[in-house]
Amino acid sequence: MPAPTLPLEMPATGKQQPSAEAIRFENVSLAYDDKRILDGISFRLPHGETKAVFGVAGSGKSTMLKLALGLIKPDSGRIYVLGEEVTQMSEKDLFKLRGRIGMVFQESALFDSFTVRENVAFRLIEDGDVSDDEIERRVREALSFVELERTVDMFPAELSGGMRRRVAIARAIITQPEILLYDSPTGGLDPVTSTTIVELIVKQRDVYKTSSLLVTHRLQDAFIMATHYFDRKANRMLPLASGTRCEVPMAFLILREGKVIFDGDLDELAKCKDEYIREYIS
Amino acid sequence: MAAGDLQVQLISPAQFAKEKIQALQEYALLVGQSLANLFRRPLYITDMVQQADLIGVGSLPIVILTGGFTGAVLALNSASTLSRFGSLTLIAQLVSVGMVTELGPVITGLMVAGRNASGMASELGSMTVTEQIDAMRALGTDPTKKLVTPRVVATVIMLFFLTIISDLLGLAGGNMVSTLLLGLDSRQYWTSAWQSLVWRDVTTGLIKPVLFGFVISTVGCYFGMSTRGGTQGVGRSTTQAVVVASVLILVVDFFVTKLLIALLGYR
Numbered sequence: 001m002p003a004p005t006l007p008l009e010m011p012a013t014g015k016q017q018p019s020a021e022a023i024r025f026e027n028v029s030l031a032y033d034d035k036r037i038l039d040g041i042s043f044r045l046p047h048g049e050t051k052a053v054f055g056v057a058g059s060g061k062s063t064m065l066k067l068a069l070g071l072i073k074p075d076s077g078r079i080y081v082l083g084e085e086v087t088q089m090s091e092k093d094l095f096k097l098r099g100r101i102g103m104v105f106q107e108s109a110l111f112d113s114f115t116v117r118e119n120v121a122f123r124l125i126e127d128g129d130v131s132d133d134e135i136e137r138r139v140r141e142a143l144s145f146v147e148l149e150r151t152v153d154m155f156p157a158e159l160s161g162g163m164r165r166r167v168a169i170a171r172a173i174i175t176q177p178e179i180l181l182y183d184s185p186t187g188g189l190d191p192v193t194s195t196t197i198v199e200l201i202v203k204q205r206d207v208y209k210t211s212s213l214l215v216t217h218r219l220q221d222a223f224i225m226a227t228h229y230f231d232r233k234a235n236r237m238l239p240l241a242s243g244t245r246c247e248v249p250m251a252f253l254i255l256r257e258g259k260v261i262f263d264g265d266l267d268e269l270a271k272c273k274d275e276y277i278r279e280y281i282s
Numbered sequence: 283m284a285a286g287d288l289q290v291q292l293i294s295p296a297q298f299a300k301e302k303i304q305a306l307q308e309y310a311l312l313v314g315q316s317l318a319n320l321f322r323r324p325l326y327i328t329d330m331v332q333q334a335d336l337i338g339v340g341s342l343p344i345v346i347l348t349g350g351f352t353g354a355v356l357a358l359n360s361a362s363t364l365s366r367f368g369s370l371t372l373i374a375q376l377v378s379v380g381m382v383t384e385l386g387p388v389i390t391g392l393m394v395a396g397r398n399a400s401g402m403a404s405e406l407g408s409m410t411v412t413e414q415i416d417a418m419r420a421l422g423t424d425p426t427k428k429l430v431t432p433r434v435v436a437t438v439i440m441l442f443f444l445t446i447i448s449d450l451l452g453l454a455g456g457n458m459v460s461t462l463l464l465g466l467d468s469r470q471y472w473t474s475a476w477q478s479l480v481w482r483d484v485t486t487g488l489i490k491p492v493l494f495g496f497v498i499s500t501v502g503c504y505f506g507m508s509t510r511g512g513t514q515g516v517g518r519s520t521t522q523a524v525v526v527a528s529v530l531i532l533v534v535d536f537f538v539t540k541l542l543i544a545l546l547g548y549r
Contacts, residue, residue: 066416069419069420071416071419071420091424092424095419095422095423095424096422098419098420098421098422099421099422101420103417103420103421105413105416105417105420106413107412107413109412109413109414109416109417110414110417111409111414111417111418112408112412112414122421122423123421123422126324126421126422126423128324171421
């Protein structure tokens with residue numbers, strides 16, 4: 001796989017946060033039409049950590065991300081994002097908070113009537129106080145990060161599924177958000193393209209050290225993330241030496257029937273005796 | 283096909299009423315937000331101009347055709363009745379008042395509803411089911427401000443002008459029938475048409491398109507933004523938007539006419 005180009009202005013360290021954790025769920029429950037989606041789930045995502053969320057289809061993984069963004073409200077419980085309680089915030093205040101969070105949607109959710117440039121620059125254009133030259137520079141930089149500079153004038157319909165995901169990542173990272181939420185970024189993609197996307201996520205994780213919540217069906221994606229790091233000198237993803245840990249903490253969270261049944265790192269997951277989890281990861 | 287596939291899901295009257303009241307509440311909220319957004323920045327002037335072009339210029343051909351032919355057929359139908367009483371010269375008065383107060387606004391409203399309420403519902407509906415609306419919210423932009431308010435403003439303004447064009451074309455259509463088929467004098471037709479109009483007719487005829495434009499755009503946007511269930515849901519929303527907007531135009535027309543008569547009196 002070709003190594004993605006690294007923009008020169010890329011920061012090497014994550015931002016310092018005043019609050020203890022990037023995201024905290026406290027006893028959050030949600031039901032749709034009498035069907036319980038989330039049943040009192042609690043977990044925390046510390047700053048700088050990447051947490052992979054697993055679960056079978058319909059276990060409430062994507063719903064969790066939408067709750068964290070305040071796109072939907074829980075029936076009960078509290079959600080804190082960057083120190084603010086999103087469950088108590090008005091939509092107007094949420095718009096400001098969402099400006100500090102990047103989200104990559106399951107099917108990319110690119111604006112189909114906009115070009116790639118307009119999609120990636122959407123946040124900057126909406127801000128209104130960024131010059132055209134600065135917008136162009138940052139769009140090029142974000143697209144260069146995902147290796148799609150040549151698509152800048154194309155429309156989403158002209159791109160392949162994998163390219164759309166990469167544009168969605170570029171759109172999410174253009175403002176260097178404090179939290180990144182990935183909703184099944186490799187879902188429906190072929191293995192080669194999936195690896196490209198995983199490499200971009202690892203690159204984002206290790207270069208920016210952004211706190212991230214990654215929802216995925218593919219265990220292998222999360223295991224690759226846990227066992228690889230992005231080498232800035234080689235400009236590519238490389239496997240970690242045996243017995244070493246990734247510089248950026250990586251954790252796993254498993255949902256079953258709306259409840260958290262596991263929350264820990266790779267070693268804890270490997271040692272877990274729970275029959276369901278053993279079967280799930282085997 | 284399994285028997286279960288053909289089962290129709292029945293809901294209780296209480297549940298049905300609850301759903302309708304909730305829909306009304308959501309519609310009222312959207313209407314309130316779209317109006318409140320007029321006083322909040324940014325105003326998205328470029329989007330308003332773009333929508334005005336799509337709605338106004340795009341609807342011009344159908345408005346010209348329907349306005350012209352409505353005026354013509356009104357003159358044609360009236361002629362047989364009026365000639366029985368030897369009052370064929372009143373045809374200009376009938377076409378003029380009929381077009382300006384009633385047929386111009388209503389026909390134009392129905393045409394624009396068919397073309398644009400469906401367009402709005404399908405465009406916003408597609409954006410909803412493909413999570414583009416959620417993405418917009420996630421990117422920190424209010425979709426009602428960016429997508430709904432520009433459409434409401436553009437529809438209200440453009441329907442106002444489209445109705446004036448439709449009225450004029452209706453009068454021109456009536457003139458063609460009167461002069462070419464009925465042998466009336468063209469100058470007499472226009473003089474009579476102009477003189478028969480009073481300010482109350484013009485006021486009535488220009489208030490209606492403003493309200494109809496508001497109904498068309500808010501209904502179209504509401505059904506688009508509340509779309510559920512993939513492409514099938516988009517189709518359903520599109521149909522519902524056209525049906526509800528068309529019916530509401532006729533309902534609003536009745537109540538506005540009644541109100542204006544109460545306020546301004548009969549001719």
